[in-house]
Amino acid sequence: MTNDIYILGIETSCDETAASVVKNGTEIISNVVASQIISQKRFGGVVPEIASRHHVEQITLVIEEALANAELKPAELDAVAVTEGPGLVGALLIGVNAAKAFAFANNLPIIGVHHIAGHIYANALMQPMEFPLLALIVSGGHTELVIMEGHGSFKLIGETRDDAAGEAYDKVARVLGLPYPGGPQIDKLAAESDGQIEFPRAWLEQDSYDFSFSGLKSSVINYKHNLAQRGEAVNPAHVAAGFQASVVEVLTVKALKAAKEFGVKQVIAAGGVAANKGLRASLEETFQNEGIPFYVPPIALCTDNAAMIAAAGSAMFIDGIRGNLTMNGKPGMPLSSWNK
Amino acid sequence: MIWLGLDTANTPISVAIVKDGELLVEETSAMPINHSLRAMPAIEELLTKAGLTPSNLDAIAVSEGPGSYTGARIGVTIAKTLAWTLGKPLVGVSTLKALAANALFFNGLICPIVDARRGNVYAGVYRQEDGQPIGVIEDGHYSLEELVVLLEQQSGPILFVGKDTAMHEQKIVEQLGERAVLAPLQLNLPRASSLIYVAAQSEPETDLHAFVPEYRRIAEAEANWLKEQGKENDRG
């Protein structure tokens, strides 16, 4: 017998069906992700019913593969952690019910994890978390600044008032006629661009940590429209570079201001948009200049995965948090501190 | 031989445990309870009532639809996960066939009905042979008019079973007259014991991982996409 803790993580909140085994909350033993990007590409975005159908096809396969890669039997696990919310309800239900059935059949405790807590805890797989900590969460569904005073303590200090950063990327990509998913395409175009169009920055009220990206998206649409009226063609690279510069500057400046105000020991980035090279470079440079430790996980741990859910689930397991068989998918689940 | 049966494919939920051809416990409810909340606790409670643990189960039967997409997925996900992790066989049974099995001793055709909104139904037509429901008209998504036309081409009395029959009773009786017989209330809910009864005579799934609900309809986005492709091909 060892005192090591092995947690099986399951994630199905959007369009990735994922399972992973994590040891002691810090070490990835296996990490399996079945992506639906190829199927969803046809529709130019994630269609909930299609996502749910894919999850049912993949769910036991990914769990089996995660256990096989970890060379573990169910009885050797300590608990099952699953994304309880937020996300697409029909998609969440597949992971939650598979997790409940698996946990029940193998007499294991079950733990419901908040998807964003998972994104934040992806960082625990790379280096120890030090508190107070500032997390910048940027993804297709989220743009948030969260202060953590300790494990399981989440204080939301800013969030988007309209579109999430990733959503804005996808919409602008569509305006530019780029294929889905648009974020990586814009990032690439921006990096290669030899010029950029100036778009506005939405700073909101002076002391606000909130974000707004819908105005920026409208500016891009208006710009394209005006050019079209004059019979001129858009230079997609220049638009991509200008749009990205605006998003990156606002995110970086607000994160830096929050890091200073709350005197944090560590700043971490999380979520699919944290895979954006332009954003990573800007955050890295800014916090290095300020002498504040900044971390962002490798790209595979920024996008949706189950290792991050297992990592957060491990911290919850150690804190004594347990769910039960009445657990349900919670599409609008708020990020609140977990109760010890 | 101990069977667990689960039906969450429509508003009602039913869970049963059958041992050696004998029904031990069953929970059937037509109340609009969230299946995701209730299904696993019901399985746990019924196993406890029967004095059993999950590892005592020998086989699992599940209602595979058609019906509510989400409902069918909840049942199928639970059933395939249990069967896979316990290493036990899984049998998927049509929701409609299981409903038909409620009314096996009717001397004529049996037409199970599940409402599919906007004047549509999921339905099939069965008859009894050697104590099992045998398909006469394939399970599918029909407008009520289409279904009635198909039934008019058949002869003899037709028993309509399923609680949603009530929503379409008037039209059915109007069109089919005395040939239409409406099942009594005690036969109108899906019963997991009926599901197990049919499953026990059926072959288990050969590829557990690939087992998915029988939606009987492609997703709307998929249908639209195929339509678009068709248009492009016409142009091209």
Ligand SMILES: [Zn+2]
């Ligand atoms: Zn995410």
